[in-house]
Amino acid sequence: MDNIAILNKEVEVPHFIKYMGSKRKIINFVVEAINEVKTDGPVCDLFAGSSVLSGILRNQTHMISNDIQAYSAVLARAYLTSYNWGSCPSLVQDVVSSASEKATKFFEAFPALNFDYEQEFTVGEFVSLEEKQRQLIDYDFSSFDYHLFAKDYSGTYWSFSQCVWIDAYRATAEEYKGTPFYHAILASLMFAMSYNSQSTGHYAQYRDATSQSSMEDILTYRRKEITPFFIRKMEELQQTLGTNNFSFDTYCMDYRDCLGQLPKNAVVYADPPYAFVHYSRFYHAIETLVQYDYPEVRHKGRYRTDRHQSPFCIRTQVEDAFQEMFQRISDKEANLVLSYSNTGMIDLEALIDLATRTLGIRYMIETRTVDYLHSTMGRREDKSRNVQEALIIAKRL
Template identity: 25%
Template structure:
């Protein structure tokens, strides 16, 4: 692959501080991507186009974009924005002008003033005297959501300093329009510090005031920034940090974990991501980025696409939980938060998930077989080659089972394709991968491709 410069996390690397993380995973999965490319080049040496059907953070799309036409498809809006930035980078002049705009943004000062009571309180918890009171730390993490407070969702037992800060901020917000502070209202104090969320909101406001044709690119850098600073285990939005152990006692090191993420400078990191996206290598290969259901995308797939790479979610974990924060920030639509029953009473979901968020049929045991059957059928009817990604799991180690096991997938594929082969990195692997009595080394079972084609 002809790329100038060192590759890190999907795009050309700059000097990124080691503490920063990213939603792109090329750095950790480079060998997997090289394996996929080797198979793709073998099956289609003429370098026709490839469809990345569940493109997510765009690693596969980015990896193939210099050599082949790429059609990146995902139902989630955050994916559409990130893949667009990866495949269609903007000029550095846009970055320079937007950075200058942010340097002089009045919204930074105004927003910080509005949220000052919460910013000061949280700083005292993270970096000041209140940090020595672990009960106060836990209370803030468990009750620090402004959305929850404004919704009057079980805030009867708030500590006086937190209630007073909320009251003052609520009063301050009356001078602003209702469609402001999406990051601070939904995720401040829970996933980000309020100081960070206010800066995210200022950036979002300035993006909204730019030419619409540039907004997607500027938002991509914001999403990467948000993913880097999110203060959770695993750096995702599945659920906020649990500050207490199973016995209800504060966890040791909780303050240290807060300081690590919640003191990251948002604007510095955002500028880093703007420059990193701009430095991405670009090839005029007629790429497309579609926000669509996989069935719609396959039905309308053009003739110049030869290979469909599919890596759908296939465990019971609904992947939209892990990205709901990015989805909300990308849509900027102020959604209603879903509720759940706790102790017989309806409460806001702990993760503050979007109501009616996208939940893939591939994650639902009762629906997944039909979804896979539709995938096989549509690709076969289009006479494309399907590369279905599958990650084996070790039942003995308690790994989350796949809703459809590989033996079943292989049988289903053979109904629609006359050639089906299963490969893993470096060796051929047959369909007994998930048997409890088959002990595979982790390297051998890390990634599998089910190759399906009609010859």
Template identity: 30%
Template sequence: MAISLENTKKITAPNYLGSKLRMLNDILPIIIKETEEDDIVCDLFSGSGSVTAALSNHRSVISVDIQNYSNDFIDGFSNPLIELDSDKFLECIDCEFKRLSLLAVELLEYEEALLADCEHIFELANFIENASFIRYSYEGFTSKSKNLDRLMLNTINTLKENSVKAEDIAATWNFGGIYFSFKQTLFIDSVLNVIKEQHLENIKSTVLSLACTLVNTIGKQFAQPLNPWDKDGEPKKSLFKKASSDRTLDAKSSYLRILESYLNQTPSKYNVESWCMDFKKALEKLPSGVTMIYADPPYTRDHYSRFYHVLETLSLGDIPEISTVKIKDKVSLSKGLYRKDRHQSAFCIKSQAPEAFDDLFRLAFEKGAKVLLSYSPFENEEHPRVMKIEEIIGIASRYFNDLEQTTITSFKHNKLNSNPNHLKRGLPGELLILFKNS
């Protein structure tokens, strides 16, 4: 069955373990074959919405995710603001960016100098590790550079003197210097501030796409920032090239391309609803028209742990409490500056996963809906799957008497870093299991 994947290619999705963007040609034919045109499909763990985006050209969709950033992605492609006066919008962004940049001009000039000359590699390594407003606000001055300490303190004081609150520069306060250049985060903040001022929330997905484009990490994901030092305490040989490549990307040029793509979208052909809530509450709330549930639950402890915290904070625009770690009796902020309230799914917790799967299958059965489950059977000692496939099938058999299994042999999961010995991958990379009653 030939399936149109229009809309999906325009999404700049976060690069995380388990992304289904490359599996759409396997997922969509099964759902469409098993449903009627008037049916509603529930995309239960929708993430950045690649499945919902493709499916919404063929069926009505209720998209569910407990994190707010997912709503932004889905609202952005399902109901884009195609009538936006982009010239006026961009003019406002330029004005806001100029205003904020003038308040941090010394810090921006210092950063630019570090990224322009590899002779400053030690200063650059120290900058990437320590140039964080939120770290300074929690822990004070801990860097190895008095010059950097002075610039950070002066910038913080200038912002305060000009009545700029941390919430007004959430990207810069939380992630500037660590995941992005300060110049990039000030542009991100400028866009977010204009969106908020002009009540243009449906365009927030463009900012999240921009963050995915600009982020300076290994693999362009948000799980952890760069570690600038090697095991001998020297700056890594690849640091300057990687940092200067990502951190000198022009945020405005990148945003113009994303915005153009956004404004040229065709809205979803079928109705899309986006629900931000726990999977169990969503299943209990589903209307009778839902006949298929596509479920892509997390299957290792990594999922839902760290990969989305930057997007979630940009979506919420808040200054969250940061999780801490204790090493040798010293309590410090987590290296990745993770939200303390970041979601940990029951499907990631070995003791809770069986009950979560039982809830999923039981509630689907009670609603009279089939379940198409994506799950990876690959075993890995360091990153084990929370449940084995046979255990999941055993739970599903309490409610369904028929299953069809599809092996996706060409699909391989993203790795957390470039180490070839980390997360070795075998086949099959993913299984699609359709549970129904004959």
């Protein structure tokens, strides 16, 4: 154990999406705990989410990144892939050129669909322009293979024009499938989508213009363009992510299935959902970007009808979910670092007691806490909350 390499926590990591409950602000706290229970086995990020831990630990250890949502695996692979950018020196220009050609053809095919945001508006005129775009969900775009966002999301989180560009970049990404650059392109597109969206940083619901001030705020985002943000992120990746000399695995599995195939002597970092709201409600749009499967969408938020429902978000199931996680970790003789909050679905003391009883006498369990400001991704009075983040650290004796 004395020869186990200490993981460096002081790593600058590019970020891709605005993520509710992201551990970016307290990642040093998390990595310190992982170092205390590090083995010569892999580190498994069991509920990877935005995959920032993969960004921190790339080129330091064998990473296993898992999340039930497919977009998380894309982000993890974007971080963990070993890049030789010199093998494709004109990559960014080539991607932008291909997407531009596709977007231009789309606009030319539908000249009547012109929604001008550069004019002066009354609130009523603006609302009418937005509503006309939302009605495109009933429009026939089938002459183009890539039209999902233009059809389903115009006038919601993005304008029609922004959606056409999202579709164009998504189509272009497929031209790079099977290359090391595929996931970097998709992740950079997620970044551009996030910073062009008029919502509050997630996709639970888009905002309506109900006043002059709210209209002007939404207009700020409607007047943005996808391409500059895409270029900015791709160039940042070229400057910050190079060779990764360590192997890695990424999975889109239920946490139980991932633990079931985990090698022995691993370290598991578990950051399950804390609240009753399901993450699939907040990030369905980027899940759809990755799947690009033309799902049935419903309600104002244009949600997928097959959204994942986590047992950690259901009060009647959360205790059993934790107990099963602890039992499977014990079965694999793994060490554990578990993040949880004093605002979670299960009381912290009850959670610690459950871990102690399930893991048993073969584990030494320690708890430590840190106070931090948790982002709720809102724009109003409740956009952040003071919470106490707890780490439950379980080391096999």
